[in-house]
Amino acid sequence: MQRSAFGQIVASLRKERRDPHTGRPWTQEQLASASGLSLRVIANLEQGKKATLDGAMLENLASALQLTTLERREFFTLAIDLEDGVAAAPVFDVAAADAELLELFASLYQPAFLYDDYFDILAANHAALMLHAIEPGWLQSLAGEGERPNFLHVIFAPDSPMRRSMQAGWRMLALRNLHQFRAMTLRHRHTTRWHDLMAQLRTLPDFSAYWEETHFGQADIYSHLRQHHYVHPHVGEVRYAVMANTVYRPVVHHHLTVLLPLDEHTFAVFAALREKSGGGFLKWSIQTPEPIFPGRLR
Structure with a gap:
């Protein structure tokens, strides 16, 4: 998936997390703190800029977003920087x-x-x-x-x-x-x-x-x-x-x-x-x- 689209998905998932004190959606700072990633990485990720994420970082991000097993499998697949259509074989009819x-x-x-x-x-x-x-x-x-x-x-x-x-x-x-x-x-x-x-x-x-x-x-x-x-x-x-x-x-x-x-x-x-x-x-x-x-x- 293109980085810009994946970044929008991360932002959407982040905004569904709620601050227990204010009830407001999580900020990028709160997601960074919960995932152990830097604020710069979170900001670059959501803006569609290049952000290098290894397996452990993606796992921490998925856990911070409280994704289920079904959602995590989708999330990890989407993190690959490829066009959506290439997931289907060229011979797919x-x-x-x-x-x-x-x-x-x-x-x-x-x-x-x-x-x-x-x-x-x-x-x-x-x-x-x-x-x-x-x-x-x-x-x-x-x-x-x-x-x-x-x-x-x-x-x-x-x-x-x-x-x-x-x-x-x-x-x-x-x-x-x-x-x-x-x-x-x-x-x-x-x-x-x-x-x-x-x-x-x-x-x-x-x-x-x-x-x-x-x-x-x-x-x-x-x-x-x-x-x-x-x-x-x-x-x-x-x-x-x-x-x-x-x-x-x-x-x-x-x-x-x-x-x-x-x-x-x-x-x-x-x-x-x-x-x-x-x-x-x-x-x-x-x-x-x-x-x-x-x-x-x-």
Whole structure:
């Protein structure tokens, strides 16, 4: 990643640390003190100037910023002074990867979502929408014209169907997805898209409080694997794991999450959803954000 972009990311992470006495964001001096680096190194780093950082210095910086294991792996990779696109092999075929992913998505029997690093939804199958009583029209209404809906908007919207379907389990859903979002978007904190999205999300009830909670007093987050156990208002007690797989792309990656039942009742619920939905799904074009609605939600 270019030094200027990495410096902006460091500055963004620094400003999320809070002085316990004033509640104000950390200054460069405070980050320098906590990391054991000089103020000059921190200032040069954030300004995109040349700053030599060895492994120990990067480790101290990541620890001072209280990064989780998932975030640290991203952070250390970003510290390499290379263009974003070179992470993909020269033979990487974006179109072929997209086609393969969508073909797999269409064949899934379990509830599933496909989204990018920003949690913008690329596809959602009808089984997942029916589980949470998400109407396609409501989902599209969250997005601007010609844009994709965002999954965090789905979660935190005041009239979100997921607040009703997951009830007591909604809090864990919100926190776990925010942890995942933090790690996935760390590489994009310097972009206009990230700043615009965060400004939109902060207008939603509960978002800012939960965002802060994921950063302070948290346990380490080292896996995208998540489990949910709650009483659904219509189908009763359900238990499932959320399995996530990433398709790495030159800049913005794509992520497939599938709900895997953990008991016989949940297995039967998912099978019934698949049969009732007919296997249909909603898709927003991966290359352009214009929505396409194959199939019909019954």
